[in-house]
Amino acid sequence: MNQSVTKTLFLLSAVFMIALVFPASVLADGGGEGSVEFSQTIDGYKVTLIFEEPPVVGENPVHVQVVDETGLPVAGAVVEVSMVARKPEHKEPSPSAHGDAPKKPAPAVSTGHGAMSDKDAPVVAPTEAQPDSHDDEPADSHPEMEMTTLEAGHDAGEYAGHITIPGAGEWNIRVHMTLADELTEIDFPLDVAGSLTGAGILTGFAVFNVAILFAAAIFKSNRT
Amino acid sequence: MTNLTPVPAANNLLNNPWIRSFMNSRWFPGIIQWPTLLVFMLIMFELLLGPSIAHDNFGTALTWVLWWPIIPILFLFLGRFWCAICPFATLNDLVQKFVGNNRPVPRFLKKYGIWIIDALFIFITWSDHVWGVVENPLGSGVLMLTLTTGVIFSGAFWERRTFCRYICFLGGLSGNYARAGMLQLRGTPEICATCTIAACYTGTEKADGCPLFEFPKTMTSSANCNICANCIKNCPNDSIQLTLRPPTKELWFIRKPKIEEAFLSAVIMGIVFVQNVTMLEVWGSILAWLEKVTGTTSYYVTFSITFVVAMLIPILLLGLASRVAQKFNGISLFENFTRFGYAIIALDMAGHIAHNLFHLLAEGKSIIFTGMALFGQTLGHDLNPAILDMGSIQMLQFGLIGLGLIGSLYTAYRIARASYAPEKLWGTFVPFAVLMVILGVINFYLFVLPMAMRM
Numbered sequence: 001m002n003q004s005v006t007k008t009l010f011l012l013s014a015v016f017m018i019a020l021v022f023p024a025s026v027l028a029d030g031g032g033e034g035s036v037e038f039s040q041t042i043d044g045y046k047v048t049l050i051f052e053e054p055p056v057v058g059e060n061p062v063h064v065q066v067v068d069e070t071g072l073p074v075a076g077a078v079v080e081v082s083m084v085a086r087k088p089e090h091k092e093p094s095p096s097a098h099g100d101a102p103k104k105p106a107p108a109v110s111t112g113h114g115a116m117s118d119k120d121a122p123v124v125a126p127t128e129a130q131p132d133s134h135d136d137e138p139a140d141s142h143p144e145m146e147m148t149t150l151e152a153g154h155d156a157g158e159y160a161g162h163i164t165i166p167g168a169g170e171w172n173i174r175v176h177m178t179l180a181d182e183l184t185e186i187d188f189p190l191d192v193a194g195s196l197t198g199a200g201i202l203t204g205f206a207v208f209n210v211a212i213l214f215a216a217a218i219f220k221s222n223r224t
Numbered sequence: 225m226t227n228l229t230p231v232p233a234a235n236n237l238l239n240n241p242w243i244r245s246f247m248n249s250r251w252f253p254g255i256i257q258w259p260t261l262l263v264f265m266l267i268m269f270e271l272l273l274g275p276s277i278a279h280d281n282f283g284t285a286l287t288w289v290l291w292w293p294i295i296p297i298l299f300l301f302l303g304r305f306w307c308a309i310c311p312f313a314t315l316n317d318l319v320q321k322f323v324g325n326n327r328p329v330p331r332f333l334k335k336y337g338i339w340i341i342d343a344l345f346i347f348i349t350w351s352d353h354v355w356g357v358v359e360n361p362l363g364s365g366v367l368m369l370t371l372t373t374g375v376i377f378s379g380a381f382w383e384r385r386t387f388c389r390y391i392c393f394l395g396g397l398s399g400n401y402a403r404a405g406m407l408q409l410r411g412t413p414e415i416c417a418t419c420t421i422a423a424c425y426t427g428t429e430k431a432d433g434c435p436l437f438e439f440p441k442t443m444t445s446s447a448n449c450n451i452c453a454n455c456i457k458n459c460p461n462d463s464i465q466l467t468l469r470p471p472t473k474e475l476w477f478i479r480k481p482k483i484e485e486a487f488l489s490a491v492i493m494g495i496v497f498v499q500n501v502t503m504l505e506v507w508g509s510i511l512a513w514l515e516k517v518t519g520t521t522s523y524y525v526t527f528s529i530t531f532v533v534a535m536l537i538p539i540l541l542l543g544l545a546s547r548v549a550q551k552f553n554g555i556s557l558f559e560n561f562t563r564f565g566y567a568i569i570a571l572d573m574a575g576h577i578a579h580n581l582f583h584l585l586a587e588g589k590s591i592i593f594t595g596m597a598l599f600g601q602t603l604g605h606d607l608n609p610a611i612l613d614m615g616s617i618q619m620l621q622f623g624l625i626g627l628g629l630i631g632s633l634y635t636a637y638r639i640a641r642a643s644y645a646p647e648k649l650w651g652t653f654v655p656f657a658v659l660m661v662i663l664g665v666i667n668f669y670l671f672v673l674p675m676a677m678r679m
Contacts, residue, residue, distance in 0.1 A: 059521070085277060085279075146508060162521075166356075167276070167356060167359075167360055168276050168362070169276045169277050170277075198271070198272030198273045198362055198365060199272070199273060201272060201362070201365070201366060201369065202272050202273075202365075202369070205369040205372070205373060208373060209372070209373055209376050212373070212376055212377050212380055213319065213323050213376065213380060215380075216319075216323040216324070216325055216380030216381060217322075217323040219325050219381075220323055220324070220325050223325065
């Protein structure tokens, strides 16, 4: 096989393999963009957390709507949001356990990972909100990210801002609402999965490196 | 084959029969390389397929809580020995054995290799903060895979360990630190002078030639010696000596100082600053202020500003000291900068070790916790991962910075004494002494402030 043909084959293989290195995320749960909502009623107040677009790793615009038991919007509250890494459920140790958090019944939201963000994530059914779910946890057991204060939105009872999701994983979005000097905290669980899974990345790199080895072997055999 | 009687150095470690026998053995360094490679494979598995939270990931714990803090300590005591057992080196050799083309090192790598290493080191440090490497197991995994790909390409097409010598981001750091290290391998000049075989470089049936392209006969620096012992095995004249020396001694007499190496020394100091600053509890306040000043909350912007400023501080201070010294010694700013940049290396090492000592000693037990989780044994999420209390860790950090400062001051003094006439000595030394004190004080201050955890 002459050298130019070999080089061409190598280049074609390399381009083909590079195309496989960064696979686009594929999720089975339907498509379409749209907002994601979480709701919980506590102490007579219905608190709804809305992501304007499906949540991704990084900065996300959010707004919170608060209405009272009669359905009237509640203005004048101080509303803040923060991210808390969720404590994994305790389970019996098994031989195959690798310390992974247990799988959640709700499908995960596709997210970006840093610069490789994929915004075309499908809408996800929100998981059950957990009011004051952290009461029995030690105060410093789960690092809570810095709180972001939401500003009053256009409509009464609406508070808007941005929240930063630091990375893929299992999170609680904690809404802190202070009204008439009374603080109420509500956790909304959110599973955030990387759009590029470790297995996919490993496969991509493996294929690319095999191509390098293959090409090197061809070059070597041509030289000897 | 020549048969010359070696002139033994007083402290030649190879005079010890056990050491000589071990290093001449075909088991060295393979007996350490292969287990290291297996551990690396486990780390890769965990990083890519294990828990996505750093706190729970054994790969993250092994890499950033154990290996990264220990490695500068290794460089100090054993020179660049890590490079002899590095899994990437083993992988390079394996690839080369089966499909290696052994082409010569490209000229651009020979000419710009250290600059490439400098740029990669800066880029990886920056990307760690903005994209997440240390605190993101997947990010760490991608970094390792990228390096693996580079190693495989290098081993497949180029000779020896081209990646380790000219590309590896850790190579520049390890080279600088190895110069300040306590272990030295050299040929015996009187024996090498009459040798015409150069088996140390070309190799024999016992072992390959030097993988990092060094020639012990003329070698004057430990920057590119990984103590692999190939030359010890190959030399027919027992010329190779392995000796201990005072730390930083090699820096006092650098024959051909290079601007890229001096620049790297200053950059490392800046990186130590930024790594410390971003782990402080006041970092949030600093970020908030930057966001206010820049009018953006983009971390890319705010962190990049911090990063550039942190690196510029030691570079500009070194430049300023060089300018002042120029007035006294009449040497160009460029030459002063190049020559005395090496004096910062002792503080670099001290700051690096001190910073990572926090992670090793305040989070060291996380290695056990995450390791046990691999076997399904969870000890609970709330256990204290610290090996030592914060007060003791801080004392160690201060002590290290103190030693680093003394090392840098003495190195600057010895460089001045070796390079300039006595009447120019103090005028040359004092500006750089002031520089080292300033850098030392900055380091002290950063370690006084409370630091946040990595795991």
